Amino acid sequence: MNKYLRYSLATVSLAILAGCNPATPPTQQQIDADAGSNTSRSIASLKVANPSTFERTETLYLPFADLGVTAAEAQTLVAKVAGEIIPSQLIDRTGDGKNDTLFLPLVLAGTTAQSLTIEHNPTLFATSQWPAQTQAEISHKVGGQWQDAKYIGGTFQNVTELTPPAQYTDHSEWIRYEGPGIESDKVGYRIYLDWRNGFDIFGKQTAELVLQNVGQDGYQSYHELADWGMDILKVGKSLGAGGFGYWDDKQVQLVSEVSGHTAKVIENGPLYSALQIQYQNWQIAGKTVNLTADLSMTAGSRLVNTRLTLSEPLDNMAIGLVKLPDTKVLQGNLDITGHAWTYLATWGNQSLSAPDSKLGMAVLFKRGQLLNQTEDNNSHVAVMRPAGNELEYYFLAAWDGEPGGIGSEAEFVRYLQQQAEQLTLTPRQSLKTALGQQQKSGPLTAEVALNWSERLAQSEMTRQTPFYAYGGWDYERQRPSKWEYTTGLQLQAYDDLLQLRPNPEWQQVLTDVIGSFITEDGDIRTYNISNYNIDSLNTGNMLLREYQRNQQPHYKKALELLRRQLAEHPRTSEGAFWHKKIYPHQLWLDGVYMGMPFLASYSSAFEDGHAFAEVVKEFTVSRDKLRDPATGLYYHAWDEAREQNWADKETGLASQFWGRGLGWLAMALVDVLEIIPEQQTALRQPLLDMTAELAEALVKVQDADSGVWYQILDKPNAAGNYSESSASSMITYFFAKGVNNGYLDSRYRATALKAYRGLLDEFILVHPDNSISLVNTVQVAGLGFGRDGSYHYYMSEPVFRNDAKANGPFIMAGVQIAKLLSSEKE
Known part of the structure; x- marks a missing residue:
């Protein structure tokens, strides 16, 4: 399914929940009426923190949907700090011709935070004029003739859009400076709109915008x-100053063999400008590919954000820089996590000035995409x-010639x-909206x-869940969908919800997704037992639930295959399972x-519980090796061999109390x-003891104000640390289920409810x-392979949504909170 169609389905599919929402959103008629009025109205509050020690200009992209407003209402949004309006711009981030995002740059000193408010304010919006610091343009000749x-x-x-005629080529002298241009107050660039597809630089000796005058004479x-x-x-x-092409194992193939180009100015604003170039029918690697390049610049920055979209996959894209004499090649750090950013650069006497x-x-x-x-000879x-x-x-x-x-x-x-x-x-x-607060009140x-x-489950049924199936x-x-733990986790949450809110259509989706991976002979598509990856077993929980509902023989064979993995899985000397074969001698909380x-x-279903002792031993070894007696918290992992760079050479322990790691253990x-x-x-008592002492430790690191937990649990005030939703959801589930089932004292009921309210307040956008x-x-967070386990590492992994x-865990926590609150009425 096309990704844009995927999101457009949300309006239709979510309408069925309108009757059970905590509050009803405003109607479009109400929004349009407000947008046309002169009444100022608060839309959202936002707190932004700089996680680095140096000053940064944070470029904030706030989609209208995140702010809880429609496009009609958003046309008069303004941003304020301490009551004073600050520069902002309504932009078309997706390139579809419609504004969809509020953009604002915010300068923050190192490790500082700033609070903002977003208002619907027609009066202030109409009077806000910001100095132009970016520009995008396309200019061509008229009134002459082709020879x-x-x-x-x-x-x-x-013009705002240009498709050159068939005879156009390099040095045709029809497009001013031979292609579209884009600039900030720092530097300008031009992109040749011909077979070269080169990226060139306009060095600027002024902060003023200059493209409008370049090449006029x-x-x-x-x-x-x-x-x-x-x-x-x-x-x-060559590729010039950051161009793109395809690597054929010998050299770069430029985006040359195309049937045509179309360049568009998507935005030409004071703070953000953007171009889009469409390359039709690129003949490359035996394929015919349409390629779209979206390029944007922001005020105060030299960087051009480049987003390439292919009509069908290629095995690679080549990016790079012209190769010139008297220059030095500079390589950024490659011993980092795959999600971290690095660079390839050159420096030297390579300017024509x-x-x-x-x-x-x-x-x-x-790094992970390199x-x-x-x-080659040129780049x-x-x-x-x-x-x-x-x-x-x-x-x-x-360029050293620019001011400063x-x-x-x-x-x-x-x-x-x-x-x-950065x-x-x-x-x-941390974003909180008027629409969200309205629906969370009460x-x-x-x-x-x-x-x-149910609302999150419905949203995900549109966005992702059916596409977890094999071939999705x-x-x-x-990447293509695989048999992995995230699939099982999400489906299990649906299954928990469906016990209280039956939905045959959703139940069928769960069946279809799980069934898509199981072959008729009981094999599991995309699963390889020889990897001995303990993550692969979690989806087995959902497969077992499906088998118990529909006892198909090939499901039983697949379950036996997963059980065989545990029989063969490598272990530490005391019998704890390695996390993966590629992580030898390592015990992780996740596992x-x-x-x-x-x-x-x-074991309960097929072995009369014979493996229960083995299960309990995994917990007791984890407690013995990973628990810190001083805090009661558990370190993320332990390396028995003490060989990993993240492991303490004496204890073998990782250095941090990672929130989701504790969440995995708590749920387990x-x-x-x-x-x-x-x-x-006798078997249950060690688990009950661990549950009680873990609850006591987790309460101590629960944020007193918000009720949620941090990415690194014991360092709430450290630079870059943040309230993290997966850990908070897992721990909320732990407290609510622990009280519901009698594993935890009833005094933790208040902890669970405070935590759940925190989940809604801190992490849910309406x-x-x-x-x-x-x-x-x-x-994600892991150890090894460029992940050194330091505090900085845990800060460096991407922060996502709808993961x-x-x-x-959020869906499952809601189910347990519902049970907790329902039990009071009985």
């Missing part, structure tokens, strides 16, 4: 230094793996390192808790949840206690179409 491939005579005219003038600056790069047949003038250029990209770094090249049909990267140029320009290699490297860190450590944001009842779980697409990870509820459930405890029969008191999103989830690792 073969040359355009003779005429004058230049700016002929095609050679900008090659000479003027007051404003000049064209400072010789591109030739003067023999000794210094110019730095760079492309910035995610396939190879190489070169330094980073060969990238697209995420499905998409690739995002940045390019930049820094970068003048040394050391300064340029420091600048690049800061840019990479892309990796995104600003910490008493918390069992019905309300179930409604929130995992939109969070941007306790991934493996033990499945082993306990399977209450889930396994539900499986082991109450009469087996959209105008009645869908909701769950935000502030760390996408199954938070969605599932």
Whole structure:
């Protein structure tokens, strides 16, 4: 299904929940009436924190849907700090011709935070004029005539969209400076709209915008230094200053063999400008591909955000820089997590402005998408793996001739390192909207808790859940769907919800997704037992539930295959399961949840509980090796061999108390206690003791104000730390289920309810179409392979929304809170 169609379905599919919402959203008629009035009205409040130690300009993109307003109402939005209006711009971020996002740049000193308000204020909006610091333009001649491939005579005219005729080529002298241009107050760029597809640089000696004057007096003038600056790069047949193409194992194939180009100005505003270039029928790698490039710049920045979208996948895209003499190649750090940003850069006497003038250029990209770094005769090249049909990267140029320009290699490297860190450590944001607060007001009842779980489940039924099936697409990870723990977690949450809110259509989706992976002979598609990956077992819980409802023989064989993995799975010397074969001698908190509820459930169903002792041992070894006696918290992992760079050389322990790691353990405890029969008191007692002491430890690190938990539990005030939704949802589930089932004292009822209210207040965004999103989830955290386990590492992983690792526990927490509140009436 097309991704845009996926989201457009939300309005229709979520309408069925309108009758059970905690509050009814305003009607479109009401919104339109408000938008046309002169009444100021608060829309949202936002707190933004800079996680770095250096000053940053945070570029904030606030989609209208996140702000809880429709496009009609959003047309008069303004942002304020301490009651004073600050620069902002309504932009078309998706490139579909309609404004969809409020953009605002915010300068923050290192490790500081700022609070903002967003208002619907027609009066202030009408009077807000900001100095122009960005520009995008396309200009071509009119009034002349073509003579073969040359355009003779005429004058230049700016347009918002341009498709060159078939005879147009390089040096046709029809498009001013040979293609579209984009600039900020720092630097300008031009993109050749012909077979070269080169990216060139206009070095600027002024902060004023200059593109409107460049090339007006002929095609050679900008090659000479003027007051404003000049064209400072010789591109030739290279990628230039950050262009793209395809790597054929020998050289870059430029985006040359196309049937046509169309360039569009998407935005030409004071703070944000954007271009889009469409390449039709690119003949490459034996395929015919349509390619769309979206390029944008923001005020105060040298960077161009570049987003490439392919009509069908290619095995790589090549990005890079022109190869020139008298330059030094600079390589960013590659020993980092795959989601962190790094760079390929050059520095030296590569500017055309003067023999000794210094110019730095760079492309910035995610480490995990880098396939190879190489070169050909013309370019330094980073060969990238697209995420499905998409690739995002940045390019930049820094010329010593610009006002306050970068003048040394050391300064340029420091600048690049800061840019990479800023892309990796995104600003910490807490957004609360009037629409959300309206719908979250009122008493918390069992019905309300179930409604929130159902709304998120409905939203995800539109966005993702059916696409987890084999042959589908995992939109969070941007890869084909696989048999993995996130699938099982999300489906299990639905299954829990459906016990209280039956829905045959949803139940069928669960059956279809699980069944799609199981072959007729009982094999599991995309699963490989020889990987000995304990994560792979979690979806077995859902497969077992499906088998118990519909006892198909091939499901039983698949369950036996998963059970065989645990029989063969490598272990530590004391019998705890390795996390994965590729993580030898390592016990992780994650793995306790991934493996033990499945082993306990399977053993209960088919082995008369013979493996219960083995299950309990996994917990007791984890307690012995991972628990910190001083705090009662558990470290993320333990390396028995003490060989990993993240492991303490004496203890083998990782250094941090990771929130979701504790969440996995907490959920595993209450889930396994539900499986082991109450009469087996000797087996249950160690788990009950762990549950009680873990509850005591977790209460101590619960945020007193919000009721939720942090990414790193014991460092709430450390730079960059943030309230994290997956850990908070898991721990809420732990407390609510623990009280419901009698594993925890009733005094923790208040803890569970405070935590659940915190989940709603801190992490749920309500959209105008009645869908909701769950935000502030760390996408992943692990150890090894560039992940050093430091505090900085845990801060560097991406912060996502609508991630199954938070969605599932949030839905399940709502079910347990509903049971907790329902029990009071009985």
